[in-house]
Amino acid sequence: MRTALSYLVAARRCEIDELGSLARTCDLIRVVSELVHRLQHERGVSNLFLASKGQQYAELRAQRIAATDTSHQAVLHLLDPEDNTAQFSGGARLYTKIALALHALDELQALRQSVSRLQCNPQANTERYKKLVNVLLALIFEAADVAVDPDISRLLIALFHLMQGKEFAGQERATGGAAFAAGCIGNEQKQSLEFLIEMQDQALQRFESFAGHLNREWQALQASMPLAELQGMRRSLLDSREGKLNRALSDQWFSCCTLRMDELHNVEMHIASVLQQLCRDKTSKLQHELDAQEQVLPAFGDPEAFSPLAAFTTQVSPESLRADSEQGTVGPHLTQAVVDMLHVQSARLQTLTEELAQVRTSLDERKLIERAKGILMTHRGLDEESAYRFLRRSAMDHNRRIVEVAQSVLSLSEVLPGPGKP
């Protein structure tokens, strides 16, 4: 009985440890989300700097770089391998994404240098920052996918979709900003803008479907966002027949988009706080239950007498157990209480596992589409946008869901390895 109880307690401790790792992952997610926001801001100002041929925004850019560096340091501090290795949830999979993120961040200095020397145009610059942001987003996605608690996993997925929506908003700001700065917009740029707006809407819808009780606050917040102004400026970008734009609107566009991104970032920070609080609440609930269990343990008397192997050396007879029971130390009611605890715990863990499987299923579709896009990009030399358009067009042409087309692309790629027709 004592050994059984030890394992009941060990199971609870395991859960507490896992939540502890998850809490540290949530801390990491918070600083990564901050870093992404600052990288987006730095990217925006870098583009203004590049567009002005280095004549303007140098000081603002230096401020943004310093802000990014503060966040970057915070991330590195949390990830210092001397302190924290093996302390995050998710094991090998999360660590691999962390390694990829750290490696991508190593490129940041070289990227900035080429901006300072005006060696790249805003478009190429946007692409390079975008890659960096995507690697960090992949880290958030992985954290959501490997989280061992369904509530926390759901919120991490909500956060991921929100961050992805905001990243599309950032790319929209860059594309629109370049057009306003140039005073004109081409058809290709218009298509890109439409694509980015559609992707934004999709990501924010997904966010809403996972946000649960945060949706009410989200609805309230949206009322305070400059959405009408944004819509108006989007129209002037997309509806300009001749492609002529009013350059004077450049600043208004930038600050309107930036305001919206800042508001979205506030929601991200709110979710990060809710996540941290959720980890604390769940941990203290489990700790409370563990304390209750540990109070039961001493009722089973001297640990030595009840060590598992002692049963063979001392031969506890049923009579002696009955005597114990009459003395009230190992009563049948106590035994029953332990068995009940075990069954409740077993059922609870089973429910958790099933909920988690359900939450993860919703990530599987996204993974399929991402992998199909990757194959199209490699095998047909498409960029991300064109790869997605290809999937969507095929889906519309054949009256199928995008995920079904993605599945076909993957199946075909297994049959036809190497670059070729997908």
Add this chain to the structure above:
Amino acid sequence: MRTALSYLVAARRCEIDELGSLARTCDLIRVVSELVHRLQHERGVSNLFLASKGQQYAELRAQRIAATDTSHQAVLHLLDPEDNTAQFSGGARLYTKIALALHALDELQALRQSVSRLQCNPQANTERYKKLVNVLLALIFEAADVAVDPDISRLLIALFHLMQGKEFAGQERATGGAAFAAGCIGNEQKQSLEFLIEMQDQALQRFESFAGHLNREWQALQASMPLAELQGMRRSLLDSREGKLNRALSDQWFSCCTLRMDELHNVEMHIASVLQQLCRDKTSKLQHELDAQEQVLPAFGDPEAFSPLAAFTTQVSPESLRADSEQGTVGPHLTQAVVDMLHVQSARLQTLTEELAQVRTSLDERKLIERAKGILMTHRGLDEESAYRFLRRSAMDHNRRIVEVAQSVLSLSEVLPGPGKP
């Protein structure tokens, strides 16, 4: 770069640690499988002892009890909480099942006492041992369900189905043995025998579908089993119109069934060895890759110079990096090698996760059916056999799969909580 590499290495170490826990779980599974086999043997001899009203088999029974105790001690030794807590794979879920198993094993002394005092009949005795065996089988099932490696999970599932098949064979031996000893067989006993034979066949078919390359050895082994003799005796049990049986066949039945169970147990032990070898092979492969990675690390120079925060204090310029590259210490080819390693690792972990999800799906149907049976047993007061028959009959009546009926039972039980019509 160095921090990125540290996490690449940490990811690999994580995988090695997980395989280490899994290897310890496989060690545990081996001794549990041995214990189940000995409990089945002890149960068989106990029934012979009870049937002879304690006049025969006392010495054989004492031998079997001693053999069981050796296995029981081996299990407890592996599970000694002072040494091993938190060292098995699967965390809270496996620990909870371990606690349940240990608790069930605590009842063994009392069970034996009631046999010694002839306080129960063979049927009741079989039921009590059956419960104990089922708790141990649930432990094997959980180990299969929480294993983090698809190959190992698949073999654990094969082992579980094989053990379940053997347990049905043990129950068949007990039921048939009681009939031969009594010299007659009733319709209810015949139905039970048919049920046990059907369940055995199902379990062994499932075993075959997971056994992979072990199937060839399994086919060869089956040729050496006393299957023809068993079929003959089964016919004499099931086809006896008047229900009259030749008591003299009692011993032959027992030894024929026992021989088959021993052969099945040899297969179990073989699978347990293959599992242990698989863990060792996989671990040494990962260790080999880790060693290769760790050889790359020193190429990145003094750890101090490359600590993540150093980048902010010492300001490594692109020029100095280029110089390093020319000296051949941090060459771009090396960087590319690391990025490739990261992408290969990331893709490999993703594939592992997907394979694992596929393997686990196959366990989900079984879980559904078990839960539906449990609800029928609680709400309608059915025994396990009748609950299964109910599901099967409903499936046949409505031309549906058993798992679909099980799903309906579960959905209904959510709508109609508490005992009632399922």
